[in-house]
Amino acid sequence: MKGLVQKSTGSWYKVFCDDGFTRDLRVAGKVRLHKLDTTNPIAVGDEVTVSTRENGGEKMIEDISQRRNYIIRQSPKKRGARHILAANLDQLILLITLAHPRTSTGFIDRCLLTSAAYHIPVVLVFNKQDLLDSNSKTGKQQQELMDYYRRMDFEILETSAMESTGIQALGDVAKDKRSLLIGHSGVGKSSLLNALDPSLDLRTKEISKKYSKGVHTTTFAEMFPLPVGGEIIDAPGIKEFGVVDFDKGEVSAYMADFLPYVDHCKFANCLHVNEPNCAVYEAVLSGDIAEWRYINYLRILEDIEEAKAW
Numbered sequence: 085m086k087g088l089v090q091k092s093t094g095s096w097y098k099v100f101c102d103d104g105f106t107r108d109l110r111v112a113g114k115v116r117l118h119k120l121d122t123t124n125p126i127a128v129g130d131e132v133t134v135s136t137r138e139n140g141g142e143k144m145i146e147d148i149s150q151r152r153n154y155i156i157r158q159s160p161k162k163r164g165a166r167h168i169l170a171a172n173l174d175q176l177i178l179l180i181t182l183a184h185p186r187t188s189t190g191f192i193d194r195c196l197l198t199s200a201a202y203h204i205p206v207v208l209v210f211n212k213q214d215l216l217d218s219n220s221k222t223g224k225q226q227q228e229l230m231d232y233y234r235r236m237d238f239e240i241l242e243t244s245a246m247e248s249t250g251i252q253a254l255g256d257v258a259k260d261k262r263s264l265l266i267g268h269s270g271v272g273k274s275s276l277l278n279a280l281d282p283s284l285d286l287r288t289k290e291i292s293k294k295y296s297k298g299v300h301t302t303t304f305a306e307m308f309p310l311p312v313g314g315e316i317i318d319a320p321g322i323k324e325f326g327v328v329d330f331d332k333g334e335v336s337a338y339m340a341d342f343l344p345y346v347d348h349c350k351f352a353n354c355l356h357v358n359e360p361n362c363a364v365y366e367a368v369l370s371g372d373i374a375e376w377r378y379i380n381y382l383r384i385l386e387d388i389e390e391a392k393a394w
């Protein structure tokens with residue numbers, strides 16, 4: 085019998101099985117797990133084979149199907165280790181807010197880089213619009229960000245879970261697809277899921293000083309079927325997104341705004357850091373590539389360099 089992993093708590097997996105039942109299952113000891121060297125061998129969205137032995141023994145996960153794709157990042161718990169957030173995705177819904185707690189462009193760009201490498205489309209959702217005055221400094225910053233990412237062909241939505249705006253459009257985007265919902269704690273993931281499906285009745289949290297103190301709450305990704313069709317995987321508790329498995333030389337190939345320039349550098353293996361006659365750097369100077377994008381790029385290269393030490 086096949087099944088779809090809806091939640092993982094480390095040793096137990098909630099699996100929606102082909103016979104229509106949802107079960108809490110463990111992994112059979114003999115399963116040859118993917119040689120991915122991750123902190124979680126099975127992720128939400130994994131398709132698994134469940135044993136149907138009738139010898140009275142408990143049903144168990146016996147095998148994992150080859151993944152179509154996955155989103156992976158550095159494990160926040162163990163340096164140098166990798167953690168799969170979710171597998172077999174149709175898209176990533178990246179939830180952002182420039183209100184509180186403000187999402188950094190560094191976080192956005194790391195998520196975009198990872199999804200680009202696995203060819204997973206991303207929708208950028210700017211939430212908490214009710215808190216932003218479009219004439220304020222922050223409102224203008226958001227407009228600039230949206231314009232920039234839109235030029236890179238990303239789909240962009242504006243929502244307010246508080247005032248129930250943009251919910252229909254979000255439902256249209258999520259319909260009949262399997263999406264990973266990713267964004268910092270407090271950005272409004274649970275609130276938006278509740279807006280899409282009030283029967284979920286997920287707990288939403290007051291944003292307290294706790295967030296800034298970085299208190300670690302144990303939270304697990306979970307898949308929710310949507311009334312309109314499709315599923316959303318809520319990935320809670322994400323503070324940072326450390327990219328893994330990149331060589332420095334390939335990063336710029338996944339940055340759509342860099343692409344028109346990368347072939348015009350003097351050196352074919354230019355990393356666009358401090359090489360002479362670098363077309364990317366010239367585009368930054370002329371304003372064709374945003375300075376903040378370039379800074380994020382340099383920081384990602386530093387991350388990769390640091391990770392190599394492990």
Ligand SMILES: Nc1nc2c(ncn2[C@@H]2O[C@H](COP(=O)(O)OP(=O)(O)O)[C@@H](O)[C@H]2O)c(=O)[nH]1
Binds near residue numbers: 212268
């Ligand atoms: N003003 C405003 N507050 C929101 C909005 N969406 C969520 N919140 C609030 O932000 C806090 C965190 O929301 P929650 O859904 O728990 O965020 P999560 O950690 O991403 O799941 C709660 O107090 C919500 O009421 C919004 O669009 N506007």
Ligand SMILES: [Mg+2]
Binds near residue numbers: 273274275287288
């Ligand atoms: Mg939540």
Ligand SMILES: [Zn+2]
Binds near residue numbers: 356363365
């Ligand atoms: Zn260059």
